Amino acid sequence: MSKFLTAFLLMGACITVAAQGTDSTTDKPKTATSKTAKSKTAKKASAKSSKGKAAAATAATAGAAVAGTDEEDREPDTAGHVSLDYNCALGDKVTIFANDSDDKHIALRWNKRLMRLTRVDTTTGANRFENRRQGMVWIGIPAKGILLDSRKGQQLANECKSAEQLKPSTAPAAPGLGIQ
Numbered sequence: 001m002s003k004f005l006t007a008f009l010l011m012g013a014c015i016t017v018a019a020q021g022t023d024s025t026t027d028k029p030k031t032a033t034s035k036t037a038k039s040k041t042a043k044k045a046s047a048k049s050s051k052g053k054a055a056a057a058t059a060a061t062a063g064a065a066v067a068g069t070d071e072e073d074r075e076p077d078t079a080g081h082v083s084l085d086y087n088c089a090l091g092d093k094v095t096i097f098a099n100d101s102d103d104k105h106i107a108l109r110w111n112k113r114l115m116r117l118t119r120v121d122t123t124t125g126a127n128r129f130e131n132r133r134q135g136m137v138w139i140g141i142p143a144k145g146i147l148l149d150s151r152k153g154q155q156l157a158n159e160c161k162s163a164e165q166l167k168p169s170t171a172p173a174a175p176g177l178g179i180q
Contacts, residue, residue, distance in 0.1 A: 076107035076116040086145055086160035094147055094160050096138070105129075108138055110147060110156065 081097035088094060097107035104119045106129050117129035117138055127140040135151035145160035 076105075076114060078107050078114070081107060084162050086157075086162050087166075088145075088147075088157040088161075089159035090157075092157040092160070094138075094145065094157055096140075096145075106138070108136065108147075110136070 076097070078097040081099045084096045084098070086094040086096065095109040097109070099105075106117050106119075108115055108117055108129070108131075115131050115134055115136060117131045117136065120128045120130050122128050127138075129138045129140075130136070130150070132150075135149050136156075137148040137150050139146045139148070142165075143161075144158075144165065145162075146155060147157040147160065148154070149156050
């Protein structure tokens, strides 16, 4: 009998607690303290939404800078451009199309895709071209070229050399230890 009475009292307590919560679900505040609690919650929510809007605007601005330009989305016109074929390690091939009148851009063909890359200034003197929308980076130095995927952080093609770079250099050998 005492177990039955205990269960009955617990059910009664649960019903009482549930009945007290129904006033707040009908959006009718019971006391002044619930009004102030709601207003504080509303103020916090509006502050969070304004912070969220500011963060979203900042992220959109940063995303636009990372995303690049609409010009990078269009396939470049290679008419009047000089092409230079590169043979890379692992049998990869890259073709660069350059225009003498525009040294700020190149067109690059890789895996049957043609994309426009824009020059990025470097302190080392290397030729660096990027397409931020597609995440492609071409770095050209006198000895070789490298194609990178900046989104994945991977090398796509390395040891890329043109026919001219493959020719043996005619520079005299540096003096060694006298070993011939």
